């Protein structure tokens with residue numbers, strides 16, 4: 329049956345693809361070895377450096393974000409190398425599984441899945457590694473399974489304070505272009521990203537941003553690699569070409585996405601995401617429900633994980649919201665499945681879309697019989713209108 333009006337895709341990625349990007353991809357596929365392609369290739373490779381805030385190389389793969397995780401490891405590590413993952417949630421845990429399959433000694437710093445990375449714990453682990461056996465610290469910038477954003481600059485400071493040479497590998501698949509990310513300033517060695525979250529594209533592209541130190545490590549790293557090899561990519565990227573057939577039409581879309589992010593201004597994009605995170609938390613507090621993340625300074629601007637009271641199934645609730653209001657909310661993953669639902673507020677998203685999203689949640693809570701207080705949407709609106717008035721005042725000043 330036809331459902332009128334737009335579907336609300338409020339999972340924390342893939343995010344909604346704006347019409348401008350859909351139009352930008354709606355072109356005949358071009359000759360990827362021809363002269364016109366080189367301009368597009370250079371435009372997106374250079375543009376992504378500005379999004380990662382790096383002067384170093386960025387490579388683009390036609391793959392989901394997980395592929396770029398694999399690329400980060402196989403290009404820098406050797407069989408049996410020790411790598412340490414801070415398990416902030418489901419995605420950090422997936423990364424560890426991948427490392428084990430690649431034959432790495434993947435160690436875990438575990439957490440309660442309700443906060444970001446504790447930089448002190450990283451520092452302690454590195455200080456006790458007297459022989460420098462740990463080759464990489466792997467963290468997730470924005471943990472999409474819980475709604476916690478880690479302070480990556482502090483992780484780098486902790487590593488420097490420990491005087492340890494491990495590489496810093498960061499999954500910013502859902503962080504990039506939503507929350508501030510500074511590859512060079514924060515001393516990130518390999519950043520991993522994907523197209524379908526803050527970059528507002530369909531799934532299908534992934535990225536590595538690479539530091540000099542990571543590039544140097546790749547010269548001696550001995551894990552087998554072929555398709556993911558940075559050197560093959562970089563050998564032809566300088567001229568805007570790719571060694572294999574690139575995802576041409578997604579690259580048209582990427583060029584448009586980069587333009588859109590700069591037209592709005594990256595800092596404004598981050599402020600908008602922060603505002604939507606805060607408004608959402610105002611609603612959750614008014615509903616008298618709990619957020620999955622409990623550490624205030626780690627609250628994510630990208631998504632909010634919400635816990636349902638004991639005895640109430642989050643997946644049943646999500647089903648009700650989908651049936652009645654044509655809105656998809658994110659599910660709880662692995663050990664918090666059924667306990668948590670996630671509200672995505674990322675990408676091409678504005679105040680009114682957020683109010684509608686929260687209204688769908690509030691009505692759904694009522695229909696599902698989840699104990700809660702009414703008035704969450706009103707609290708979010710209060711905050712949003714307060715912020716809007718503040719903007720008008722600062723424009724007038």
Ligand SMILES: *Cc1c(COP(=O)(O)O)cnc(C)c1O
Pocket residue numbers: 341392393394395419468470471472499500501502522531
């Ligand atoms: C979405 C996501 C992934 C997985 O990316 P795929 O594109 O599904 O491979 C990994 N890490 C984080 C933090 C994510 O948000």
